Structure formats: structure tokens, C-alpha cells
Amino acid sequence: MASFSLPVVQDTPSYWGPAVEDATSATSTSASDSRSNGHGHGHTLSPSASSSASVLPPEFRDIPFVPFAKSDKIGRIADWNSSADGSSLAGDRPLRGGRSGRGGRDGGTAQVYGANAGSAFAYFHGEDEATFSVVDNAKTTTKSRGGLTSFSRGRGGARGGARGGARNVAAGARGGRGGASAGRGGPAGRGGPGGAARRGGWRDWDKPQRTREPSVDVGDDWEQLEEIDFSRLAKLKLDVEDPEDLSAHGTLYEYDRSYDRISSVRFEKALQPIDRVRYNPSTRDDPILADLAAKPSQAADAGSAPVRIFATDSILALLMSATRSVYPWDLVITRDAQGNVFLDKREGGAFDFVSVNENAAEPPLELADAAALEGKDAANKSSNNTAAASINTPGNLSLEATYINQNFASQVVNEKKSKTLAGGANPFYDSSAETERLGSCGYRYRKFDVSASSEEQVEIYLRTEVDAFIPGATKSAAPQFITIKTLNEFDSKAPGAGGAPDWRTKLDSQRGAVVATEMKNNSAKLARFAIQSILAGADNMKMGYISRATPRDTSRHVILGTQWYKPKEFAAQINLNLANGWGIVRTIADLARKHASSRDGQGVTSKFVLLKDPNKNVLRFYAVPAAWHDEQEEEAQEAHEAIAEGDEEEDEEDV
Template sequence: MAHFQLPQGSVDSGAWGPPGTGAATVIPEEFQQIPFAPFSKSERIGRIADWNTGGANNDERSVAGTVQGRSTRNARGSAPAWGAQTSAPANTFAYFHAEDEASFSVVDNAKSGTLRRPTASGALRGGRGGAAAQGRTSPFVRGAPAPAGPSGRPSRGGRTPVMANVQRGARRQGGYRDWERTQRKAREASITVGPEWEQLSELDFSRLQKLRLEVDEPEAIASYGTLYAYDRAYDRVSVRFERPLQPRDRAHYSATTSEDPVIQEIAEDAESKSKVFITDSILALLMCAPRSVYPWDIVITKSEDGKLFFDKRPNGPFDFVTVNENANEPPVELNDPVNGPNPETNTRARINTPGALSLEATFVNENFGFQVCDEKKTHSFKNPNPFHQAAADDGQLASCGYRYRRFNLSTDEADPVEVVVRTELNAFVPGATPKSKPAQYITIRTLNEFDPRAAGAGGAPDWRLRLDQSRGAVVATEMKNNSFKLARFAVQSILAGADNMKLGYISRANTLDPYRHVILGTSWFKPKELAAQMAYSLANGWGIVRTVIDMVRDVAPGRYILVKDPNRPVLRFFKVPFDFDQQEEEEEDTTEDADAQDMADGDE
């Protein structure tokens, strides 16, 4: 059985401490070189024991421990010298104050799986990986011979396989090489907050994501408009058999809630219990708000009788489609430092800004819906298009059907909350015979590729190389980079009661030409299945809507605005003057007049 016998000191010694070397020495030889370490309360306490000293085995254990994300720190927070050995035994218990007192922490904050490359100075002084202090060459120091691999030959890149794997893992971690990344400028708000605006409340996205409300199937109120049949020939489009996107001039109306004559008629009905009125685009944005990144705003009007109207501002964010909003590196503005000192001369930078890409995506989305419809086959609802006037010269109507539906968000029968929503359908799939009813009602949306090599591409693969062979990988990347946009598409289709959603893949004919596009393929999606693939909860969306409605019901009649903070996941609720939109227009006109005057003065 192993045991340890304490050494006995000599009683004949004239002073305290171990006797000197010689015949009278009773201390074993392995303990004779231990130096005497004086102690005083006024001095810093040094390291009592270092279990990592001595030999290559301890150094290997230090590397293994670092690979597993472990580190050892002494009581004062300074890192021990891994594998440190010196020729002077007097330095064995010496204390080295290598870090500042503010860095003291009893919690290990080291990132798991990260192994930093030691510097030359660290290797020489016996720091982490300091093999040079032990009389051997470190394989992690530049210029050192590579260690032998399993086959006896040097490893690739002068690193061991474990080290290479660890470094590859470090590159995949968030925050890698952050000091080399350009600091993005703060985004501007979608609307300027006036000095007379009063902030009433604030909603954080983390709280909104926890809300839940189950809603039953809606009640149909009325249907308006005319739909065209979907051309099934576009199901055979592929990368090899691409088709050019042909712009068509069609009249498509997307009036705001307060300007809808059907909603005004429903709101004036004395027998109606509905108190909330909204369109599907605004409602879908609210239901998907926690996924949004770019700023937006919603104007809310509360009448004297308690009716709520959710409106959009003219030419606001609702009229445009975003691109790669949720990407880790979204598209950058033209004046971003990443575009260099003269971005105006950079064609790729000018056409790939967020605003330019949004206009391009909106143009593509509209024209693809017009092109894939067969205008010879039509299906008309009971009522005509409520926004089209036959006397007006608006051109040919686009395929569009409006469904007005009532959703019951009540949680108490004594306090009913009914929401009237105007939804849109884009086309129908014909039945087996020409006289049969439509087999399906569908919505039509698009995803567009601009330039896989440009800043803000989000790591998307080249569609011409991967779309036909690996469409699932392309869709998965788009779900990551455009999570908010695709969730809105799915929710709008669910609200309209569409049976399917047709998704088109559009790409530029030339990466430097944003005006010519080609259709590379199409896909069918069930709206609810698409939402499930994106981990979107419809109950959470209804919970958000009910929370916003309750917040507006508690305030006095007037006009309010709900603003998404441009740089934080927060919604701000303001009370604004009733004519704030007119003030915005007057400020814009004043700015334009000032610019015109400046140009005139310059010409003189």
C-alpha cells in the first residue's frame, strides 16, 4: 500500500529550517532543491502549487485541455504558465502579475473549442503552448517544422489534425475576425419622430415572441374582382430552359384600409360588431414583426365610437419587397466604407444597395405574377373590382381577387374583438373541364437573385449551378436570408385562404444589369407547410395582433403610430397630431424647393 513518510528535521540545528547538505542531512534528495519562500501578510500570496509543471506529458495535457475549452486560473485571475520550466529553482513559486485586477473572475469565460495561436514572445516565455521554454520547437510557431502525421509524413499546413480542426471550428463561431469587419452605419427610421410626438409604450420582440392566441377559421363577408388562370407551362421552366421575364403594364390596386370603399361600408353598418379593420399586408407584417430587421411604421386611427383603422403611409415600406433582410451580412448602403472611397464609380455597389434591390424585387414580383397568368381564362367573383372605374383610363386590370373575411380574436364573450381583413388572391388553377369551378385559388410570389459575389449576397449559392440539382439547399438559404419576407408571404396566403402558393425563382440575365431578368424555375408550396418549415407559429402572430389591439383600445380617440426601431428589436407606440402626414408632405416640399433654389443659385 502506498504511503508517504514525512521527513524529520535535525534537532541539533542552530536555526529553524532544514539542515544543510552533508552527512547530517535527513531530507530526501528529491526535496533538497526546494527553495524557501518567505511569507508576509503585507505581500501578495504567490502560487502554492503548480500541478502543470514538468515534462512533455503535462504540456500535452495542457493542449488537450485547451481543445476541450478548459482553462486554469489562479486565485487572482492570472493564467498559469502551462508547461513552464526554468533552470533557476528560485522562480518556482514566484508570482507574476500578468493581468489587470479588473479582469479577475471566478467564472471561466473562455470560449469552447477555441485555440489561439501563441505568439513568439509567449512561446519563449513559457506561456500557453510555450514549448520553446522546454527545449523543443513548437509546431504552432511559424517557421517550425511540421509534426509528423499518422502516415509518418508532415501534416498539411504545418499543423496537427487536432489543431486544424479546432481552427476550422473557430472560424465558424460568431465574432471571428470582428476587428477586420467594417462597422455598419446605423439605419435611419422609416419616419422622422416629431418633437410633439408622445411615446406611450414600448414593446420588446422578446416579449412578443412568447404570446399565444388560438383563432378559429374566419367568416367570409364578400368577394370582389376577377382572376386569371395560371399557365401550367411555367411548371416546366428550368435553368436549361429558362424564360425571359417580360414586363407588362397592368393595373393593380393596393389601397390602404381607410380608402377601401368596402371596409367603409362595413364600418358604417350599425348591426356590425366589428371594430378593427386592416389589410392582409399590414396584418401579416404585425404577425411576423419579431422577424423584421428593417424599419417600418403603421398609422392607427381610433374613432370616437371605438373603431380602429390600421393604415399604411403612401409609398411606405409596405409597397416594397426587401432582399436579404435577415442575412448575417445584409446589403450595404452606397456610402458604406466597404465600397471604397469612390463608391459612385462602382457599378456593382450602386445597383446592390438595399433601396435599389428593394425596387428591383418589387418590379420582379409584380411582373412575374402578370406573366404567368393566362388572360384568356377568367373567373369572376360575385362583385367587380371595387377600386377600378370603367371611365378611368387605368389600362387593363391585373389578375386579382379580393376576399373580405372576419376573424374572431375574442377571449371573452362579453368583450368581442372581431377583425375585418381584406385579403388578396392572384390566380386560380382551372378544373378538369372548361366549365368546371376553379380547382384551386393561389397566390404568386417570387425570390430573386442579384449577384452571388456582391456584398450582401448572404452566402447564397449560384442558382444557375445549384437550382436544378439542389433546390432544397437554395430554398433553405433563402429561408435564412429572407425569413421575414417568406413568413409574410406564407401568412398572407393563409389569411386569404389560398390552397397553394406559387414561388418563382428570378435571376438577372447579367449580374451588372438590374433591368433584365430571366425565370429559372418555379415551385409549389402549401402555405401552412411552408410556415411550419420556417418554424413560424400562427398562434404567436395572433397573440401579437391582439396585444397591439388591446394597447390601442386603452387610449383615447385620436391618431397614433406604431414604429419599428431601425436599429433595435423594439416597437414604439406614439400619439401624433391628426394631420402629421400633411406636415411630412409640407416638409418634403420645402426641402425640394430649397434644393431647387440652391441649384438655381449655382447656375447663376
Template sequence: MASFSLPKIHDNPDGGWGPSSSNVPEQLKFKDIPYAPYSKSDKLGRFADWNDLTSDGRQTNTGPLAATNTRGGAGRGRRDGAQAFGSGTASAFSYFHIEDESSFSVVDNKAAPPRRGGGFARGRGSARGNSSFASRGTSRGGSRGGYNTAPRSGGQRGGRRGMRDWEKNNRTRESSVAISPSWQMLEEIEFHRLAKLRLDVDEPEDLGNYGRIFPYDKSYDRITTKTEKPLQSFDRLKYNTTTSDDPVIQQLAAKNTAKVYTTDVILSVLMTAPRSVYPWDIVIIREGDNLFLDKRDGGMFDHVTVNENAADPPQDPTPSNPNNPQDKQTAPDTPSINSATDLSLEATYISQNFGFQSVVESSAPPPVDFAHPNPFHGPGETEPLASCGYRYRVFDLGITEDEDIKLCVRTEVDAYVPGPGNPQDGHGLITIRALNEFDSRAQGAGGAPDWRSKLDSQRGAVVATEMKNNSCKLAKWTVQSVLAGAELMKLGYISRVNPRDNSRHVILSTASLRPTDFAAQLNVSFANGWGIVRTVTDLCMKMPEGKYVLVKDPNKSVIRLYAVPMTAFTTEDDEGEAFEGDEPESAA
């Protein structure tokens, strides 16, 4: 029969943990305790050194009493080159891999090519890793088995970055309009939700054409960098009236021609909203069943942005703190001509004057007068009008035949190309825009190549860079051209005479683009743009009558709809007050 007997217990009645040494027999005192030979000259450090490599290439683990040098690394051994005492003998604390790795081989056994560039040494570096800038591309301290600190971005990863790059992503922009605490936020829509909207819209219906347009001067198509032409300044009168103040739209609204009224400038911003980076705002007025999309005077709609979509766009200088005397001393005396605000004003000046200069204001070929005169030009105006034609068109945004949601938009064309077609019927109409180069080496240039050396030989590289840095601006111009029914868009390349002087410019080249084809190159989806317009329209139609403002967040990819008082953004002539409940916005 099986039996069980208790083992002998070495009790310690005097207290303490474990058996007393007096109760343990002498022959059992050191039984089953492994012995690791060591030298008294070695320092006792780690319990286990996983970086220690023996002479046969296997990784070993040393125990508490093993003689491991605390500064040792991958197979270094003793500092004097001699083998550490006891490291060559088998130890009870040594680790041996069971699997046989002798048959293992690397597929690509070629030596890695040496890294080039970077400005700092990329070899072994400092012997002790005490230099903060030395050998950033290698392990710290050479081959001591330390951690790898290979750079995440450098010459081999898209170019070196500049000093204080950590500040560039933390810079914040101011909103285009001061958000009053009394405003009520009604809706917030992220850009990724807007990018999923789709709506197919048929061809528009023309309601009427107004104004006078001049023929385009074809000699500007033959300009090259070797035959550059100076940009001249012209005094011409061109109106950019908001929607509610348009007398033609007021007449159309009285006849209930449509439910939504706007201009092509405002509509293009809304249709390309997911591309925008700079802040903007649209004032929305609900009157009965009608919806008016307006702009504010002096807002971003009256200016042209520069390199808005660049990885490091132009920035405005940080305003100095008046309470800090040190900021007053370090503040520059003269502002930079390459700041975001100055570049925007410069680009607006260039685009307007290029449109005025590139048309022929003579009797041959003659100008074309549309069926109606310019609706904004009064009888007392003496300044000559610029070449501009206004086309009022209606788009049907209804999804089904029962829906009656029509949008009336005022579009603009800048000139016409003489040909067999009649411009009054919409043939040969063009829009004129201009891209500007300020300084390819300045902050905010976005890696743009020098136009004078690359525009003729590598135009594709220049266009690709502009499509990347000015994606939103080019998309808005293309949408405006398509909405107006223009057959061509003339795009001028204008640069400074001297990069340090923003007052003199030259025309280097002019490109002719078909808006529909250029929209495909820019990946502009009109179905997505109309889906955004329909979503905002439905959202505002659900609201009661009143005034609202759609604001793009200055630092986030989101738009917000606020309910504002009817007195917001209006001027009181009787009381001489400026904007009520609002402060003048800063230019984008």
C-alpha cells in the same frame, strides 16, 4: 501545579523593528533558514514559477532564491540545454504532490489531428511570437507555456470571417419614420413578450369578392435552369390602396360590420413582427368604436426586402459627411447595385412582373370576373388592369361568445388554376411571388448557393438557405396566402443574367406550395399571430379617439406605440405642404 514562564525576549532598545543582531546568539543566527543552492550565472526572477516541470514530469515551485530563468517554461531548463544548478537537488521550496498519479491515464490518447486551412501557418509559429498573424491556432511562442489563443471562430467553427467584421454588428439603421419630439410614447413591447401570445381564431366569413383574375400559365411549372425564360416587363395597373381610402371598407364601416379594418399586407407584418429586422410603422386611427390600420405611401409596405434575416444582410453605403472633404474624395461615384435599397427596388420589380407574366391574358382559358368590379379602377383609366382579385373577409377575435371583436381584412389573390371548382366560390385561387438571386459572392448574399448549378440537383439546399435568409418575407407571403384562402402559392426563382447587371433577369424555376404546409415548414404560428393582433387591438381600444403610430425600432427587437397629431402623415393640397411633422422615410 502547572506553571507558565515567559520566553526570553531579545529586546532592541536602540529602535527599529525586530531584535538587534547583536542580541541574537551566533549559533541561532541561521537556525531554521532553508538553503537553496543557486548559480551566480542564473538570473533571479520570479518568486514562484508554476510552469517549471522537472525531469520526472512533476510540477515544482521555486522560491525567492531559486535559480529560475525568467524566460523558462515547461521544462526548458538552461538556455544551453544544461540542467540549472541546484534544480536536481531537493529544496525546501520544492512542491511535491501527495497523491499518487501514476495510475492516471487518459481515455483518448490519440494525437489530435492537424488543423487545416486558415491561410496562416498553424504549426509552432514564430520563435518569439513576434508575428501578429502567425500561428493563431497554437500557443504563443510555441511550447513556452504561454496562454492558449485558439480562435473562437474560424474554418472549424462555421467558416472564416472576413476583414473588418467588427464593424458589421455596429452598423445602425434609420427608422422608417422620423420620431418627432412632440410625439408621446404610450407603450413599448419587446419581441420576446409577443412570442408568448396565443389566440385561436375560427374560419373567416366572406363578405364579397371584387376584381378580375386570369388563369395561371402552367408552362412556367416546367421551366428548369437549362430551359430558362427571360423575365419581361409589363405595364399593368395594380392598386395597393391603404385601408382608410378603400371605398368598400368605408361602406362596411358605416354598417358597423366589424371593429377593426386592415389589409392583408399590413396584417401579415403585424402577425410576423417577431421575425422582422428592418424597421416598419403602422398608422392606427381610432374613430369611435372603429380601428383602422393604415400604411403610408412609399413606405416599406410597397417594397420587397432581400435577405432581411441573413447573418450579414445587405447594407446601404454610409452617407458622406459634407463638412469633411476627405469623405468627398473617398465616396464612390456610382452606388452599388447590391445595396439594401437597390436590391429592394429590384426585388419589387421582379415580383410584380413575374406575376404579370405568368398568367394567360387571352380568351382561352377565359378570365374570371368576381361578383363586383375592381373598386379602385375609375372610368377614365385607360391602362390595362393586372390580374388581381380582392376578397373581403371577417375574422372573429373574441375569446368568449359575449365579446364582439371582429376584424375585416382585404385580401388579394393573383390568379386561378383551371379546374373543376369555380374560382368565384374560392376554388383554385393562387398567389404569385418571386425570390431573386443577385450575386452569390457579394456582401449580403447570406451564403446562398449558385442557383444555376444547385437549383435542379439540390433544390432543398436552396430552399433551406432562402428560408433562413428571408424568414420574415416568406412568412408574410404565407400569411397573406392563408388569409386570402388561396389553395396554392406559386414561388418563382429569378436570377440576373449577369451578376453585375440588375436590369436583365431570367426565370430559372417555379415551385408550387400549399400555404398551410409551407407555414408549418417555416414554423409560422397563426395562433401567435392572432394573439399579437388581439393585443395591439386591445391596447389601442383603451386609447381615446385620435391617431397613433406603431413603430418597429430599427436596431432593437421592440415595437413602440406613439400618439401623434391628426395632421401627421397627411398632405395639404391647398397649402402644397408635404408630410407634416414627419420626413420622408428611407426604403427598407
């Protein structure tokens, strides 16, 4: 029977291969320099190999062997790109310093061992491979000839595209030779993977990073209790039924139907500055809500009384659309000793003004940011560009939009036809001490049931506003309440316009495109308009399109058109989810009650501030001292009195 036994392998600690004999044996065996390996190829044995021939079995003595030390670094086992003479097959370039193959990317540390190592292990192609060929089924990419398609490709191709560094930021903005192969600058040339990428904006790499300031400074004695990101708020949901009307106060004027005839920009009308007084006090300053809070709550059942939340429609609308907001804002939340929760605003806060292009991809810039973008000094007031940018800052645009909104609501009503609501005249107007004329405004107080379960009843007492009324279809029909809102255009070519088209050329032919752009750039503002109209129970919402008479004049405006909307239908158009908004309101109220009970207990007034982070989509919930809001109001009142005294002194000097 056949058998097999392994040969004895001797261990050599300093090198690989058979053990070296003594000097005498090595000298005697070195005479045979060259012998045949039985295949017609001669080879040369090194001294170590020849000296070890006596210890090798006969069947292993003719195997070629190239010795090397254990300390040597091993490179490739076989180099298929190397020819028999040691040169590279790609361009017949010789091997240099251990670099093998195409360009030698082995790091330059590998070495070639032996006198003729290349010839000892060379592989010679047989004649049968002369007819071998490879069929290439890869599809070739045709060269781009520029035009519209060239903007979606980078400068790829065989030579690659971008040449590294900052030139890759262009992201395919320039057309050129398209292709999917990589260039020297990156994995897929200037156009990104596959050469395709979006077209970058003008000088994206050179734009200053926008850092907004918070709406109120966080005090050292404030304690942050919660941090809620918008992704969590977007998951909230609470279905609320129709409200209960409690009372209605104020005087409304009838809407003037003649403004419906502005169906084209050819029939534009000038916006007139009309001085009318409108009151928008905070929750704690409302006497009607104060009376409701002072009354004992009616027990919902034999064992418990409902939790009551007091707010205004402007506060609730901003809170319900919080996930759309970008600019910073703050809200003061107070839980009194009786357990009532008040949602208040600060004087001069975000609730009193209308934002412009808040949600645009490139919102309006502050003056310092605009000057940095242009590479100019912000203090250079003589420059025309700086002067134009100063009227288009977020603050100035917000003041202008608020001015337009109030004057348009006062202009489009007929003051000869009025209607006093059932609750009486305006509760905030003192006819004995004030002489200014009131604007058209009605206050409707309503109660919403926001209970999530039957175990605990939660109610919201809300003050809402309507702007005018229109008579019913018949004499016996009740009048319909409407709200009046505006969209304004400042300059379609100015920074921060958000890609809006020119209204004077597009409003008649492409009104849908104009409205769609406004829905994109002013998503938060339009959501507030829709929510306020729905909370007030308005039957219709009148929208006016107002533009500057000239782009650089903020004092003169014209009415380019008007349009009617149903509030609920308009909310559906802008993808507004009211159930999500009610869930946000209920969550914030529950946070105030929970932290007030855990910190101060029952029967103690607790105060909190809900702050929208100026640079992140995050709401921060702080516990503040109980006297903080009152101190802020006193300081604001003193500042107003100082300004009034200064104006009186200036008037006396002028006289």
C-alpha cells in the same frame, strides 16, 4: 498528576520576540556567539536574541529564532523551491531582491531576514526519497498536421498560441499546432478555450458598424407610451377559427400552365416587362371597408357590441411576422369616435415593397458602408466596384424585387380567360377616367373573430388579395384561387448574397439547398407570403425563381423555374406560428384602445404610430397628433404632383 502552565510572554511594542535587557546584560550575554542546538546544526544568535536568553525559560533557549520588526512585510512562510544555499531549484537561479521560486512572482517586496536564514530553516532530503518517482497518467496530445482538422484548433501547444492584441481576433482561422495549454496572449491561445473556436469571417474586426435610419422621423411632439421587445411578442398566442367571407371584387385571369414546363434552367424564359395596373390602397382609402365601418355594429348579445378592427392583408402579414423583421417599418393606428380601430400604412412604406436578404447574416450594404468596407470614397462613381455595389444596396434590391414580383404575376396568366368575382369589378378602378389595363387581381373581404373570451367580442375586417385562378378538376367544381410570388437572385458572389449558391448550377440538382438558403436569408419575406396566402384563403401558392440575365444588369431577368406550394404546408416548413401572429395583432389593438380611452376618453379620435426600431429588436408605441398622418399624405401628394409636372416639362423640351 501532570500539569501544564503557560510561560509569561512580555509585550514589546516596537518588535516581535522577547524583551531586550539593559545594555549591561546585553553586553555580558553577547560573548557566547555560537552554541549547539542539540541536533548537530550550528546557528548564530542575533544580539537581541542573545540578550534575551536570560529571560527565556531554559527549555526555549535552544530554539532558533530570526527576529524582525513589526513594520516588515511578511512573504512566504516556507519556500519549497529554494535550496539550502539560497538558489532556486528551477535552473539554480539565485534569489533576487526578495523574488522567490520560479521567476519570483511575489511582487518584489519580500525580503530575506537574518544572516543565514536560508541555512537556519533549510530542509534536507533524506536518502529514502532518492527512489521516489511520480507516475504521469496524463494523455499526450498529438500534433496536428494541418488539413481539415487544423481549422478547428488554435495555435495552442506548449509555446502558446496568440501573442496578444488584435491577432486573437482571427479566432483560429489559421491552422497550426493544436493544444489545450494557454499561450502568452490569452487563457487558451488563439483558438479560445481549449484551442477550439469557429472560423472568423474576413476582416471581422475592420467591418463598419451598421446603423440604419428609422422609416419615419420621430417628432418632438410624439409621446412614447410602450416599448415591447421581440422576446415578449414571441410568447403571445391566440387561436382563431376559420373566417367568414363578406364579399369579393375584381377580375382574375387563369394561370397559364405552360410555365409549369420550366422544370430546368435549360428551359429558362425571359421575364417580360408588362405594364398592368394594380391597386393596393391603405385601409382608410378602401371604400368597401369604409362602408363596413360606417354601418352600426351588430350587437353580439343583448348588452354589448363587438370591437371592430380594419386592416389589409399586407399590413396584417407584416405585423404577424414582426418578430422576424430586421429592417425598420412603421404602422399608423387610429381609433375613431365610434371605437373602431384602423391599421393604416403610409404611402411608400415597407408594406408596398419586397425586401431582399433581410435576415441574412451579412445583409446587403448601403453604398457608404460598402465603400467604407473597401476603403474607398463613396463618391468615386468611376470605380467598377462602386458601380456594382450601387445596384446591390437594400433600397435598389427592394425596388428590383417588387418589379420582378409584379411582372411575373402579370406574365404567367392567360388574359383570354378571365373570371369576374361575385361582388363586381375592381372597386378602385374608374373606367371613365382611366385607360390603363388592369392586372389580374381579386379582392376578398373576410371577417375574423379574434375574441379571447366570451366577455368581449373582437372582430377583424380584412381585405385580402388573390392573383389568379385555376379551373376545378371537373366542370361543376369551383375554381381554385392562387397567389403568385417570386424569389430573386441578384449576384451570388456580391456582398450581401448570404452564401446563396449559384442558381444556374444548383437549382436543378440541389433545389432543396437553394430553398433552404432562401428560407434562412429571407425568413421575414417568406413569412409574409405565406400569411397573405392563408389570410386570402388561397388554395395554392405559385413560386417563381427569377435571376438576372447578367449579374450587373438590373433591367433583364430570366425565369429559371417554378414550383407549387400549399400555403399551410409552406408555413409549417418555415416554422411559422399563426397563433403567435394573431396574439400580436390582438395585443397591438388592445394597446391602442387602452391608451385612447385613458388619454382622450370615448368619442374622440386618437392616433398612434407603431415603430420598429431600426437597430434593435424592439417595437415602440407612440401617441402622435391627430392631424399627423393627413399632413404626411398632403406633403407626399404635393411631391408627386411636382415630380409629374417636371416630367411633363422634360417631355415638352424633348419634343
